[in-house]
Amino acid sequence: MKIFRKVFFIIFFSAFVVSGQEKSNFKPYTVTTTFKKLKKKYPFITPIKPIFSNNIISEENVVYKKVDKTKLMLDIYYPSENKNTSFPAVLLIHGGGWLTGSRDNQQIMAQHLALKGYVAITVSYRLGLEAKYPAAVNDIKDAIVWLKQKANKYHINKDKIAVLGASAGAQLATLVGVTADNVLYTTDKKTSNKIQAIVNIDGIVSFIHPEAAESKKGKASMAGIWLDGEKEENYKNWKEASPLEYVGKNTPPILFVNSSYDRFHAGRDDMISILNRHKIYNQTFMLPKSPHSFWLVNPWFKEILHYVVCFLDNTLK
DSSP: OHHHHHHHHHHHHHHHHHHHHHHHHSOOOOHHHHHHHHHTTOTTOEEOOOOOOTTEEEEEEEEEEEETTEEEEEEEEEESSOTTSOEEEEEEEOOSTTTSOOGGGGHHHHHHHHHTTOEEEEEOOOOTTTSOTTHHHHHHHHHHHHHHHTTTTTTEEEEEEEEEEETHHHHHHHHHHHSTTOTTSOOOTTSOOOOSEEEEESOOSOSSSTTOOOOOTTSOOHHHHHTTSOTTTOHHHHHHTOGGGGOSTTOOOEEEEEOSOGGGGTTHHHHHHHHHHTTOOEEEEEOTTOOTTGGGEETHHHHHHHHHHHHHHHHHO
16 A cells, blocks of 8 residues: 555655646746747837727626636627627637637737627637646637527627637637537537638648647657647547648638748748638738747738738628
């Protein structure tokens, strides 16, 4: 019994140490930290700032789901005018390598979209150090279902909903968009989690594509932590979490906005070929000489906003 207890303690303690090391290895990913980091190499950039406007109504820290002791929340921003009408909605999904980041990173984009006539919702989901794949996917799908169920309260046209994500959030948004009501993911079966448009801001669409560079031999990658093992250890999850595997005639229209880094385009061109084959509306813009996380600073934020609004107006209005 003593030997058993000792072995159990060693295993438990080792797991605790590894978990602690993982958490300490990943720095906070925020609008402020991103600006400070990018400013060194791009001295011309300026920070993006929150909007304070009487034309926007906001409801923050709204609980949409409870998992054990965790309360998952979202923030909702919508136009203050024309309260008797419904608006298209955009669910915004933050990035951070599936392990870090917060919905606050998408607040400013959401506020701008609300000024443009959309209900914009920033959503929190369980990160990979708390819950492995597919927890985040299920959370986001549950958020879509929740929005449809609350559509009247928040003036949402439940038949016109888009998902927008950046970096890891873009991978998640694309995966959610191409797997509508797929049995792989558990959610409320009475309400469809289908959406009508996808905005992918510098996110990969395949973990297993030859262009993908997420796996790191010799040490744990962020994708490997989230997917519960590196590609050679858990190929099933790496393939299953790749949006490219599901693209077909029922895929919603999609907008790609990319940085100049090829690794964040992995699988994109193959996906576009399939979309074109099925005559599904898509657009692609690349911002030359831009860094990853360009969406969190000006001048790129303003350019992205223009692309996003034009695409959403074409697909949802």
